[in-house]
Amino acid sequence: MPPTPSPILRALQGIAENSGRTVAIAGPPASGKSSVLAELKATLTAGGARVVELQGSYRGRSIPYSGLTGLRPAVGAGIVVGTETESDTNGGDSAYPLGAAPVVPYLSERLPRGRRSRAERPRSTYLGQPVRGRSVNEGNPDVYWRELLSDFRGESRHPVAILIEDGALFDTESREFIVSLSRRARFRPLLIALTLDTTVPGFIPWEEAFLGRGDVDWVRFTATSPDPREAHRLKTVWDDLPTVTQRVAGYIALLGGTTGEVVLSRVTRLNFPQLGEALLPATGVGLVKVQEGKVTIPHAAWIPLTVDLLPDAQRKEMHLDIANALSALSHEPNFARRVEVARHYLAWYPGPMALRHLFDAAELGLEFAAFDAAEELLSDAIGCLGTLPPNERDPLEPELRLLHSEALFAAGRLNEAEAELREGVDRGLQAKTAPDVLAEWVEPLILAMRVIGPRPSLATTLMELAERCHDADVVELEVLFEAMIAEFHSERAMLDKAREESHRAARLARQLPNGHLQAIALLAVGMSRVEGRPEEQELAGKFLRAARTLLGRARRWELDYLAEDVEARLLEAQGDPVRARELRERSLPSVQRAKLTSIELYHQLGIAEALLNRATLKGVDGALARAHSIVETLHLLPPSPSLLRLWLLEGRHFAINDSLDEARDRWEAIAEEPSGDSIPRIRAEAILRLALMAHSQRRWEDAAELTNQLRAPDVLGALPSGAEAWLAELEKWAPHSDHGGSAIPVTGSLDRPHKTEHGERGRH
Helix, strand or coil: CCCCCHHHHHHHHHHHCCCCCEEEEEECCCCCHHHHHHHHHHHHHHCCCEEEEEECCCCCCCCCHHHCCCCCCCCCCEEECCCCCHHHHCCCCCCCCCCCCCCCCCCCCCCCCCCCCHHHCCCECCCCCECCCCCCCCCCHHHHHHHHHHHHCCCCCCCEEEEEECHHHCCHHHHHHHHHHHCCHHHCCEEEEEEEECCCCCHHHHHHHCCCCCCEEEEECCCCCCCHHHHHHHHHHHHCCCHHHHHHHHHHHHCCCEEEHHHHHHHHCCCHHHHHHHHHHHHHCCCCEEECCEEECCCCCHHHHHHHCCCHHHHHHHHHHHHHHHHHHCCCCCHHHHHHHHHHHHHHCCCHHHHHHHHHHHHHHHHCCCHHHHHHHHHHHHHCHHHCCHHHHHHHHHHHHHHHHHHHHHCCCHHHHHHHHHHHHHHHHHCCCCHHHHHHHHHHHHHHHHHHCCCHHHHHHHHHHHHHHHHCCCHHHHHHHHHHHHHHHHHCCCHHHHHHHHHHHHHHHCCCCCCHHHHHHHHHHHHCCCCCCHHHHHHHHHHHHHHHHHHHHHCCHHHHHHHHHHHHHHHHHCCCHHHHHHHHHHHHHHHHHCCCHHHHHHHHHHHHHHHHHCCCCCCHHHHHHHHHHHHHHCCCCCCCHHHHHHHHHHHHHHHHCCCHHHHHHHHHHHHCCCCCCCCHHHHHHHHHHHHHHHHHCCCHHHHHHHHHHHCCHHHHHHCCCCHHHHHHHHHHHHHHCCCCCCCCCCCCCCCCCCECCCCCECCC
16 A cells, blocks of 8 residues: 555644645546545544535535535544535525534535426536536525634534535535635645646646645646556557567656656667667557657656566666666756656666655755655665665764654644654664764754644653753764753743743753753743843843853854844843844845745744734735744644744734734634643733634623633733733723734833834724
8 A cells, every 4th residue: 555645644743733735636537535534534433523524516515505504513533424404505594403513415416317397407607517607595605604613612622624526516605615615724724735637627626726836735636547458459469569568668657657768778778779679669659759859658657667567676777777867967966856866877777776755855855844755765774774784874874763753743743753763863862873963963853843833742751852962872872862942841831840940951962062952941031031021131141142152153043143133132122122133134145045944934023023013014014924824834833832833923914904803813812722722821812812802893792701711820921911900991092002903012001002112093
């Protein structure tokens, strides 16, 4: 059985972390799309998700909008199969108790069985496809979304998955419904997966609808399953070909079915006249087509069948010929060519040569943010380790596994990444790898884990690894892990624990020579005091300056850029947003040139927040758009502080522009995160803004409930100082708060608009 595609694994990880995705599985008929969907359905059903199945059809409504609120709920978890009733079609009343989750039914194709009057017949084109506009009975995706929310709340909460077969056969209205729903999937554990036939015209509108959507993953199949009849036909043609022609045709198939004459000549070691003579019998029977310097197998189904006709030993040697030829032709290969060469070496023999090329290609993939491809390459490289002798394998395996962990983190497969991190460190300790070398391999993971945030399981993993390193007396690694643990405690607003861990990191770092590891410990100490009293903030500044001096001497610029973010945070905490924003804007070009997207994300969010606090919308769109792009590129999941902060700022931007439903979606997604898994200050601010929005819309019951949530000790303690005095005045300030989108003053009363950093009034 082929491995599960990375986007499917990422989607399953996402709904386990209360954040859904949309997955489009595209390919020609009989390419394996349905088997992927069936496997996904089985996994979801076993996990207790509500699974809803749809099927596309041009002849009938794929999604009966009028029936969305008129269907009985499913009993328990599992596959939901609904039927369209007369009352559903006519927009009848709900047939299930209030509060139950609505169900989108599966509708089989229904053709008329008898004569009907002209008025009953659907209008259709000469192709027989329905022509209809949206009637008053058809439902609204926004309404359906609000009703779905009951599935995601309460003690019996569970994920919801909408699985669609033949989505390319959806009518326009049904496609728009699903696309609209998919825009909200990230805010709740809602998974939408659909199969698309790439050979029908209905595939193109889906590609256009999902164009530029970083929250939509694609699983693409290019080859169809072999047809026994085609295999028999090809075997008949193949047996009549000369041996040299068979070999050349085999090379073409192994090269993907299309290649240039120059490449083919180099691979086959035939000059152009010899190559033309060898191809002639194949072109005569239609197996191969030569046109404008390209040699192609025109029948896509024949490409894998041709490969199957080659004997195993011969096929492996041909892969080696192709890999050597492509390497010789490409002195500075691009990423795609590196992957191609590595795959051919791997098909020849999963040994040292394949491992080296897989490793090189994976490093380039990480640099280009091609995380899924890099993860697959590194997984294959780890599979080659068994062919190496122990004296070569043991030093190499920790580096490969730690790099694989970095790729898995960036691919959104967090549980696997944590397991690989533990395995990499364990193998490094067992192999007695030099501590400074092992720390060099772990160090890039600091930036990856920082942006992922304090997931409970990741924090536990880091604590366990710190203990392992302490027992093994590997101080360099222990400093890194303790510094990361201290930052996680800071994000959780557990400042006492953060300072304790950072002090431990600093004490350990004293045993090391002056360098970047000591700087990391000093940064941890400074960060744990950013939110403290003025004297503590002054001390944080001293630690920060000392750390930057050490980083400059060590020429560790990526860590120095990280220190600039900490410095900007300190300025913001000290009430100097102007200097903080200027620092972030000055640092941005260097960070972008270094391709440090995880650090750039913090700068973009800081700039956007500063502009929103000034009530200056110019420039906010660009900063939020870039931050959104980075979040989706890094596949971040809750409780990532960057992801939650992006949702908070996007909600503010929408609220200021009177797009209240969009703002509410984001703030509710933050507020409904379990308190033990969320970031306290971001969750508290989201609840506060929801309360202001409820007051401004005169939704008094919602406002009262949200105000009670604000009075909870854990929420109240995470709000800025003076919050106790605010709660009685929220109703007064709400009309001036842009539905909760305006800046929140640090101290003082909320009964009137506060001044911005330049002294002007906020936007009202």
